Amino acid sequence: MTTAVDTAPAPAAPSPAPAGGGRPRRRLLRGEGSGAPLLVLPTVVLLGIVIVYPVVRGVWMSFQKDPGLDKATGMFVQGGTAGFSNYTHWLLQQCAVASGGTTPCPSGNLGAEFWVAVGVTVFFTVASVSIELVLGMWFAMIMHRSFKGRGLLRASVLVPWAIPTAVTAKLWFFIFDYRGVANRLLGTHLLWMGDAWPARFAVVIADVWKTTPFIALLLLAGLQVIPDEVYEAAKMDGASAWQRFTRITLPLVRPALVVAVLFRTLDVLRIFDLPWILTGGGGGSGHATTTLSILVVQQIRQGFSSAAALSTITFLLIFAVAFVFVKFLGANVAGTPEEGR
């Protein structure tokens, strides 16, 4: 228990810096601000309870063994400390054996699915986000033009985004049924939920359908801050439509673009509901659409500690991706005024 408490404070440390905001700072008078910690305290406590404690507890749990069965009584008993064995279970796909030691996890054990799940998750991320980006850009350009019925178009583009994911997933579930619309329209006899790649593409298609509007709207906001004069000047200089797109639109819309990609990437990396309802994580040999989050949920039923280790790994993975985005691609999530370039 003490470990949990010792490590707790670090992320909880309140950062007083943003309090100043953008306004010019005035020197504090004596005694002024001494009540600040007290005022901030409720927030700190609240964040501690709802964020720091669960995270720390989760990490602590990931180093515990799951309860094992006492053969004599047939009852579960506490497992004790596990060291890194929960982590090696996933990362190296090693399963414990009764006699001690480990063996490569057999098929049918969740540990054997870890790297498959990583691959599937990354595939979903790359495929969905890149398709969404292209389509979203296209949608945004259309919506950006002024024409009759633009308001209606903007509203209707939002519809897929407004539908709850569970409903979307069920809709596509019926569309991709063996006797559903997709096979009728395409004249195919694909087992959309049964075969590996059809199942994966079913998920990607449904995800693209649902979230392209989100990217389109973010990009539309980015497009709207580009002054018309820039385009006019370019036209005067004889730039073609393509040149105007690549030389003006893309660079100027880049901040919005990077943020959109970041949000969506993080979103897809922890995707759960859509594949869970659409394919149940199945397809192919049975886990062609099992993402990391689905694996976590499946593991929860079999043991919390091992699931805690897996969610910690997932967390670190997503954190690393977010870090790369913010650090190297200059994603400006906080919206502070200074621009990296």
Place this chain on the structure above:
Amino acid sequence: MPVTRTTAIAVAVGALLPLAACSSGGDAISPQSAGIGSRGPITYVQGKDNSNVVRPLVAKWNKAHPKEKVTFKEQSDNADQQHDDLVQHFQAKDAGYDVVGVDVIWTAEFAAKGWLQPLKGATKVDTTGLLPATVKTGTYNNTLYAAPQASDAGLLYYRKDLVKSPPTTWDELQADCKIAAAHHIGCYSGQYAKYEGLTVNVAEAISTAGGSIVGKDGSTPTVDSAAAKKGLTRLVDAYQGGEIPKQAITFQEEQGRTAFEDGQLLFMRNWPYVYGLAKTDGTSKVKSTFDIAPLPGDGNGPGASALGGHNAAISSYSKHKATARDFVQFLLSNETQKFYAEQGSLAPVRASLYDDPTLVKKLPYLPVLLTSIQNAVPRPVTPYYPAVTKAVEDNAYAAMKGEMSVDAALKAMSASIKSAASS
């Protein structure tokens, strides 16, 4: 600011301490001896009451027991959510969950966690007259932890306009497949999508062939055997030979039912609920041309169905266990069981009700269902059920799709169950 920051941290840590302390539970002190003889108001928890049978029952009970009133807490209609809700309340040692409805496959897990009161001694429940297979679903480690309150088993639906008499063995069923081929329809289907239904179907195939998945202790795999191989091979060969149509690998109960009602299948393994629908659905093309039979066997009697249904158990943390025990007994009573069947079409756990004329009139499948339940083998009763079903599903699915040989699949099932039991 260093001083104030430290203060803030100290306070934050202080606020967290009690939380940390109260979650470090899992001690060994048994709550099962507390509240054994005590009476008082209790709560009954179960999943969504779709056919409104529980509320009238509870009202009836409350009228007769004004000092030991039962409050009904209804969970969602999703089995996984019901499971997780129960787990959370048990972990919190919630005394507010006295009697709980548990799916047959959760019983061993909950019992091994120490969450269920053994139904012996002062909380003994009388199980005479109950169908033995249903009692087995509530028995872990030779102790009854949950009493069966509703059962369910698989039936063979067949087209009586195409086959004269239903096949009684798997080989006869295979022989009848040429009739299906002549009519250009699929021969046979069960539930083969990768979900719990696949475990049910594989368990049935294995039990029918005389094999088993997990030993009596609930943790030793017994699936790597010649009998189990015979059972699984039947499914695999039928799928790869086309007797089970290709799309059946995506079938859950409903897809199979639609295909059968559409006249696309000669035989189907499904639950009794399909009977009424196939008789009355506007879209059903087989209303008067289908009938039911027990599942095909191995040459010595009907096949071994798996069991569905729910058990009723008493929480270890209940404060009024005497009342809870009486209420469980009340759920098993002849009257309640008849009411369940009449009002909710739930399969009774008492054999005597299956030839009750009024019930048979309402639910004509009851006599066949009785045969099915009498020959049933419950799915493995094991505290590692989630891992076991996963091992079975994954590998049987791969074997059916031809990505794995039957031998390799059974070996992997066995190894997977072993690793779950030794983690």
